[in-house]
Amino acid sequence: MRIDDLRSVGDDELAADLCIVGSGPAGLTLAAELAGTPLRVLVLESGGLELSDEVDALADIDNVGARRAQSNRVSGDRILGGASHTWSGRCGLLDQLDFSDRPWVPHSGWPIGASELAPFLDRAAEHIGIGYGSGFTDDAFWRLAGRPQPTDSLDPARLRPYFWQISRDPVDPFDCKRFGAHVKGLVAPNIRVFLNATVTHIDTDPDGARVDSVQVAGTEPRPRTVRAATFVLATGGIGNPRLLLASRRVRPEGIGNRHDLVGRFLMDHRCGAVGALDPSVADTVLERFGKYVVRTPHGKHTFLHGVALSPDIQEAEGLLNCALWLQEVPAEDDPWDSVKQLLRGRGTRRDAKVALANSGLLLSGARRRLIQHTGLPHRLDRIELRCMVEQSPNPDSRVTLADRADRLGMPLARIDWRVNAQEDTAVRRAAALAIGEFARLGFPAPALYDWAREGSTLPLQLTDWAHPTGTTRMSAHARDGVVDIDCRVHGVDNLFIAGSSVFPTTGHANPTLTIVALAVRLADTLRTLT
Template identity: 70%
Template sequence: MHIDDLSTVRDSELTADLCIIGSGPAGLTLAAELAGSSLRVLVLESGGRELTPDGDALNDIENVGAARAQPYRNARNRILGGSSHTWSGRCAPLDELDFARRSWVPFSGWPIGSSEVEPYLDRAAAHLGLGYGAGFTGDRFWELADRNPPAQEVDRRWVRPYFWQISKDPADPFDSKRFGPHAAEITAANVRILLNATVTHIDTDPDGVRVEALRVADSAGNERVVRATRIVLATGGIENARLLLASNRIAPAGVGNRHDVVGRYLLDHRCGVVGMLDPHSSAAARDRFGKYVVKTRGGKHTFLHGLALSPDLQADEGLLNCALWIQEVPAEDDPWESVKNLLRGHMNLHDARTVASNPGLLLSGAKRRLIDHTGLPRKLEQVELRCMVEQAPNPDSRISLGDTVDRLGLPHPRIDWKTSAQEDTTVRRAAALVAGEFARLGYTPPALDEWVREASSLPPRLTDWAHPTGATRMSADPRTGVVDRDCRVHGMENLYIAGSSVFPTNGHANPTLTIVALAVRLAERLRRTA
């Protein structure tokens, strides 16, 4: 595989069998899955090997909807590896319920079921630095971890045990996998990556049913042309819709937008602190609902135990999917970050002093990690109870084109993200149930924030979580979606979309594992139909 900068390429026109726009987890997974195949694969990445101010500026938005807490210049990474440059590494597949048509969730239901995604989860896990791709989020976790489940169960009428898995980078066991540094490991000669190559327009035939060419600008703004038999758009939850809408020279409404669906149904996860626990009296609760270290096929991996709403309760009370977990906030002089720096080989004087002043905590941590196989005992500033809740799809929550343009002439995306009372009700109910479960199990319950109490009139303190989803959603009907069950744009012969923007609903789970599983599934189809 070759990795070049577009500015060094002399050809004014480039060709490929498959062009992948974007080098994040979706784009590089596609490239890796197709490495060694008969397809000539070209990956176009808007950024380079490092973040730059000019690249960050291309991520500017016009926000006219709900306030955004996550800065989009930080969450949308124009760099080799895309969003994996800053992601937290927390992974879980969507629940079976998330794929279903739910009468209490408008516009819910995928044209595929969980059974059509699950076969690809193990291959996705290999790309993401995970030990398992499926089967770890519920009761089977205890079998995989070779542990006995807790003697006292949670009340399944209300909540269910839930587990997330944390990605591990093969090159750094203390970090989540960053796709960019591993791109060079795709050694097949049929894959080529061009950096600082920003697609500015998708050219179609006069009927708008086939992509004929891509207009691509290098870092200086010089334009090249790329022609490919098939194209996969994998630029992220906002950029996928933005580029389709901005490619309007032939179709005034944009590519694939015959039914005015591109950009609509924008979702995110709403997340926030719903309560606090005392760092001392919550030790037993944190032992149970904390981190576990599990020996898997690929070494040791970390899992986080939390609670999610039961499917029956969601149906009975018209609630959305929601999960809660304990978040430990380390103190400034917590020694474990200093230990990580030591093991990485760049420890400073502050780290040395911090390690030397906490021998008891470090000894206890060694026992917990090596013998008990649980999370490390941290020196804590505070302990939070956090939640993440899905959103109900809303066609008026959308991405459109703004009035201002970036330095390459593309209109900035205008974000009109809408939230709903159904999400607020779900979070308040879930927080009360989890607090009640803690008390029933004998743990000191969290002190819920005032706004969380069900009778409170205070506004919810929930923010987005930089998981933009749904703006090019999957649907069997082109009037309610942008791509079909195979991620091909409705009405287009050779244009596909990868990433969270194809999700019709987003559940409560972090999206990356499902993103990568769908990319593996798409790669299989592209190889089969080559």
């Protein structure tokens, strides 16, 4: 796959069969799936090979809603590889219930079911760097891992086991996959990537029914024109609606926005620690609800065991989907980071001293990894009980355009992110159930923070998790959403959207596996257009 800077490209090279805007997991997966096809593909990336303050400033926002972890900017994804440059590598599956129309969750329900996404999950797993695309959560994990299922089961009426996989980079086994690092190695003569190429406007025909071109600017604001037969927006849950709304030269409301739905239903995951456990008493619970190393067809991969609300209790009590897990927080003198740096060839004399001083812990950790196939023991500061809860779709939680513009003249995104009491209730109920189940099974239970207890009126100390979702939601009918079941913008023949902005609901799971599965599915759709 060839990579060029927009400044070095002639105008005669700014044309393709397919133009993908954005080089994150969605955009690069789509490009990789189309490698070797007859399609001439251009990928436009706003950033370069390294992060830049000047380029990052193009992602500034006006935040007028709930407090966010980064209140003035979309997290640094303006770089080749997009959000994979900063993600943690955790991958989870949406539950079947997440696709359903749930009466207790207004505006819920996908126009496709879990079964329609299932055929694309294994291909998605290969792109992401995980061992399995499906079949790794609930009690199915034990068979997959070749382990006996524990006899001390969770009460299925309350909680169920849930497992996440941790992405593994094919080159650096100590890191999750960074998509941008692997672009050059992909054999794809039909695909080119242009860096420092920021799309500022989408140009349509006079009726707004077909995209003719996009305006793209480099390090200077002078726009250039990229033409293609088909376009895909893959710039994230904030970037996608911002670009649609800002493209208003033909239609004042923007593209795909005839029903005033572009930018609405902004969701994220509210996440954070709800309690803590003393590491000195945590060995048994971490052996059961900790990390497992599993040999898969794609190598060894780490799985994290947590718990999630059962579908039965969600329906009976009107709860949103919520999951919890034990998070080890390393102490400042934890030796494993030093060992990783030494093995990568980046270690310092201090790293060598730290490793030598903790040789006993390192030896026991190696034994635990090789024999018990569990996670490495760290020198811990504390163990947190963390949660991640979905949000109820809310049309008033939204992205609009701010009055001020970036240096390229494009209006900034104005973020009015809303949180609600239904989320608070789900978190407190799930936390109480988790504590109760740990105790019932004979494990030491974390102590909940006062504000996380049921009945508390204190505000939850949770924040977003940089998973903006839902702002170009998928729907069967144009009056209910922005894209159809093929992720094509309603009413626009040749414009598609990839990424979490098409999710009608979020579930509690990290979104990347679903994002990439939808990108694989979209690639199959685009093949049929040739």
